Amino acid sequence: MGRWPRRRFLGLCGAAAALPFLPRRALADIPTGKPLHGLSAFGDLKYGPDFTHFDYSSPDAPGGGTFNFSPPNWAYNQNVDTFNTLNTFVPNSDAPPRMEICFDSLMVRALDEPDALYGLVAESVTIAADRNSYEFKLRPEAKFSDGSPLTAEDVAYTYRLFKEKGHPSLLLPLREAVDFIAVEDHVFRLVFSGRQSGRTILGLAEYPIVSKAFFEKNPFDGSQLNPPLGSGPYKVGRFGAGQYIEYERRDDYWGRDLPANRGLHHFDIIRIEFYRERQAAFEAFKKGKILYREEFTSKTWATEYDFPAIKDGKVFKRTFPAELQPSLQAWALNQRRDRFKDPRVRFAIGNCFDFEWTRRNFFYGSYERSQSLFEKSDFKASGMPSAEEKAILEKFRGQIPEEAFGEAVMQPVSDGSGRDRKLLRNALALLKEAGWTRKGEWLANEKGERLTIELLVNDPVFVRVESPFVDNMRAIGIAASIRLVDSAQYQQRQMDFDFDMISMAASFTASPTREELEHYFSSIAATANGSRNLPGTSSPAIDALVDLVGSARSREELTTVMRVLDRVLRARQDWIPNWYLANHRAAYWDMFGYKERKPDYGFPVEALWWVDEGKAKAIGKG
Numbered sequence: 001m002g003r004w005p006r007r008r009f010l011g012l013c014g015a016a017a018a019l020p021f022l023p024r025r026a027l028a029d030i031p032t033g034k035p036l037h038g039l040s041a042f043g044d045l046k047y048g049p050d051f052t053h054f055d056y057s058s059p060d061a062p063g064g065g066t067f068n069f070s071p072p073n074w075a076y077n078q079n080v081d082t083f084n085t086l087n088t089f090v091p092n093s094d095a096p097p098r099m100e101i102c103f104d105s106l107m108v109r110a111l112d113e114p115d116a117l118y119g120l121v122a123e124s125v126t127i128a129a130d131r132n133s134y135e136f137k138l139r140p141e142a143k144f145s146d147g148s149p150l151t152a153e154d155v156a157y158t159y160r161l162f163k164e165k166g167h168p169s170l171l172l173p174l175r176e177a178v179d180f181i182a183v184e185d186h187v188f189r190l191v192f193s194g195r196q197s198g199r200t201i202l203g204l205a206e207y208p209i210v211s212k213a214f215f216e217k218n219p220f221d222g223s224q225l226n227p228p229l230g231s232g233p234y235k236v237g238r239f240g241a242g243q244y245i246e247y248e249r250r251d252d253y254w255g256r257d258l259p260a261n262r263g264l265h266h267f268d269i270i271r272i273e274f275y276r277e278r279q280a281a282f283e284a285f286k287k288g289k290i291l292y293r294e295e296f297t298s299k300t301w302a303t304e305y306d307f308p309a310i311k312d313g314k315v316f317k318r319t320f321p322a323e324l325q326p327s328l329q330a331w332a333l334n335q336r337r338d339r340f341k342d343p344r345v346r347f348a349i350g351n352c353f354d355f356e357w358t359r360r361n362f363f364y365g366s367y368e369r370s371q372s373l374f375e376k377s378d379f380k381a382s383g384m385p386s387a388e389e390k391a392i393l394e395k396f397r398g399q400i401p402e403e404a405f406g407e408a409v410m411q412p413v414s415d416g417s418g419r420d421r422k423l424l425r426n427a428l429a430l431l432k433e434a435g436w437t438r439k440g441e442w443l444a445n446e447k448g449e450r451l452t453i454e455l456l457v458n459d460p461v462f463v464r465v466e467s468p469f470v471d472n473m474r475a476i477g478i479a480a481s482i483r484l485v486d487s488a489q490y491q492q493r494q495m496d497f498d499f500d501m502i503s504m505a506a507s508f509t510a511s512p513t514r515e516e517l518e519h520y521f522s523s524i525a526a527t528a529n530g531s532r533n534l535p536g537t538s539s540p541a542i543d544a545l546v547d548l549v550g551s552a553r554s555r556e557e558l559t560t561v562m563r564v565l566d567r568v569l570r571a572r573q574d575w576i577p578n579w580y581l582a583n584h585r586a587a588y589w590d591m592f593g594y595k596e597r598k599p600d601y602g603f604p605v606e607a608l609w610w611v612d613e614g615k616a617k618a619i620g621k622g
Contacts, residue, residue: 032131035124039107041115041199041511042554047259056112056599056608057263063249065611067267069292070281071097072584073507076167077222077530081458081487082242082274085222089208091167091495091530093222094488096245096272098606101265102145102230103208106136106155106188108260111599114324114510114555117205120260121150121231122188125205132194134201138186143254144211144231152182157212159190159204165220168530173203173515175524197514197550208232231255233265244273266610276486278461285587288314288621292588292605297461301585302364309589314619316590319583324600326374326512326562328520329505330575331455332534336497336526339451343401344434346573349453349501351427352472355579356416362465363579370577371410373569374508379562381408381570388560389567392548399541401571409570411577418468419475428476436477443477452479456499458490495530503578504534510601511558514550521569522546535574542568591616 030036030043037049053059071080079094088095107117107125119125122136142150163174177200179191190204214229227236233256237248247270255261273290275281278297284290286307295301301317309315333340333349340346355369372380384407385393393405403409414420436443436451443451453473455466463482473480485493493499508516518525523538525531545565552558569575584603593612594605616622 030127032127032129035126035137037124038116038118039125039202039205040113040117041202041558044113045116045118046110046113047116047118051118051259053259053262054110054112054264054599056595056597058266058593058595058608058610059263061263061266061593061610062613063266063610064268065266065616066269066271067292067606067609067611068271068273068290069606070285070290070294071272072294072296074098075100076169077491079487079491080274081276083245084241084488085224086227086236086239087220087222087224089162089166089170089210090220090222092492094491095222096239096274098247098270098272099236100208100232101234101247101270101606102227102232102236103210104142104150104231104255105206105208106138107205109206109602111602111604114601115199115202117202118260120255120258121155121209122205130194131198132196133189133191134205135183135187135189136205138188139255140186141254142231144229145235145250145252146229147252148211148213148229149185150209150211150231151185152188153185154212155188155209156180156182157215158207158210161210161215161220162207168525168528169519169532170207172519172525172528172531173200173513175515176200177204197547198553199511199513199550200515202511203513203515233261234270237269242274244271246271264607267606270606278459288589291591292586295585295587296581298363298366301366305587314590315587317585317587319585320598320603321600322376322581322583323507323510323602324377325510326372326377326379326508327506327580328373328508328575328577329370329375329503329580330373330577331501331503332575333501334497334499334534335536335538335574337500339445339449340500342434343573344430345436345451346576348427348430348434348476349473349478350573350576351412351423351430352476352478353411353469353576353578354414354416354418354420354423354472355411356414357418358465358468359579360416361418366585367579367581369411370580371408371570372566372577373575374562374566375577375580376582377510378559379512379566381563381566383407385564385567386560389564392545392561392564393567396541396544396568399539400568403571404567408567409573419472424472424476431476431478438477441477442479450479451477452500453481454500455480455482456490456493456502457482457484458487460484462503494534497529497534497536499534502534504532506532511555512549512562514546517546517549517565521565537569537572537574539572542572589621590619591621 038045074097076088078097083094083096085093088099106122108120110116124137126135159180162170176193176196181189211229233253234247237246239245470480520532525533526536526538548561592609594609
């Protein structure tokens, strides 16, 4: 991976002039020069310095048992279908989900607040007067799982390593971090250039800390099945590459009784098994080999949860409220390929998807149409821009689509027939305007090149659901096809941007940072293999708007800029929003205890739940 290009500021100064209420940095109201037990984007903390545990944790819950589950989400280079490395922090290869539970961080996020962090390895953090450096006082009792001390030198080494060789989700946010200093054995200083966003620190303080001694003896790449040394509540136990992995709870975990950990991490073993097909994983759940799963296939949820364990009351099927966080679920059209650079082509392709027919025939009415890149949040733009939004938009006139100045762009509503002739005629007209005309069976440009699209998928269920979409594209002359590949090839092609069209589902934090959004939308990420900027969006105006997000001082200001960003992204149609689910559809064997009200900003079942021995015995699992 090459060096990151220097940030482009074209349009930023004009945009800043449109927002006189936005300061250069957030966190401006948090005091400097004094040790703090926590940080938040806008200075509000729910828990005071003497808090004993988070409200959503369960200090009195029993420990023990094995939690064998199908992870519903994952991070870094992780893959839910297979794995060939245990280093989850590198750009390449496939690591198993939840490797991060083996590592501690300076601070940890509270799941019942939108943007608050509290000390973990760091006992406190002190902000410098110029707000360009943060000094963390480390807990001297912090240790790695081999008993060696975790020192400031390990922390400094971690950040240097990630900035040089880390996965893009770790590397990108470190661009404006210029120095990582081990001041003393238990004092670490993180220094910024002055160009960072005020909320940058909120992401960086959560970075997993690795052992300098370990990686000086072992290569930092994706070739290793030697578990990296961590300091977290779990360590890698038994595993079979590509088959299963077990994480063992550490009896000697140094941080077990810290307020940020108390009442969490109850299971002795967290086990993940890997299946190449959804149906095989579902069959394992029905037999009780897997104990918890979230269901993402509507047909299965609607028609196949009728097996004996359900009827006998041994398995529960229910929904839990979704997190109060913005979510993106959409197809990306790869603009690194010339034929997708014209927005009219992208809008035409979007017109070929009949959501209403798909919802009725494949989704059993359970999904909603996604319109926004920040669905399920206040950041979703609607109707005409507000006066505050207009003030920002006007500074970009000529740099962004005119559609951004009107009603928020919505995806077309079909007649539900499966082949809406009006929408297909609209699509064909847009393609003609973009220079694509019929030449025989297929559309071609003036050079005679066909308009081809290969939709890349990694599961047969997507072949079934998306084939009618492809058929509609073919009906108007687009040479469209679906390519089903295995999960390892899918992940590699996604990382290398080797696709025409691909889908992605992702969630953002409740108070997105500049660096978080850059990973998806910035010019910098467009050329960084492994980033989430799958369409290759490269726009100075988008870059400037992402900068403004990072400068927001209040939630109201953040909401305004995020809505503007949403308007512009939707008007560009880099992503074609498709559908989303309003809740978690969960099924589990009735052998667990948990607090009924889940936290609003996270749902790590493996950390929150525990084995209820009475329930387990009642269903023959004790």
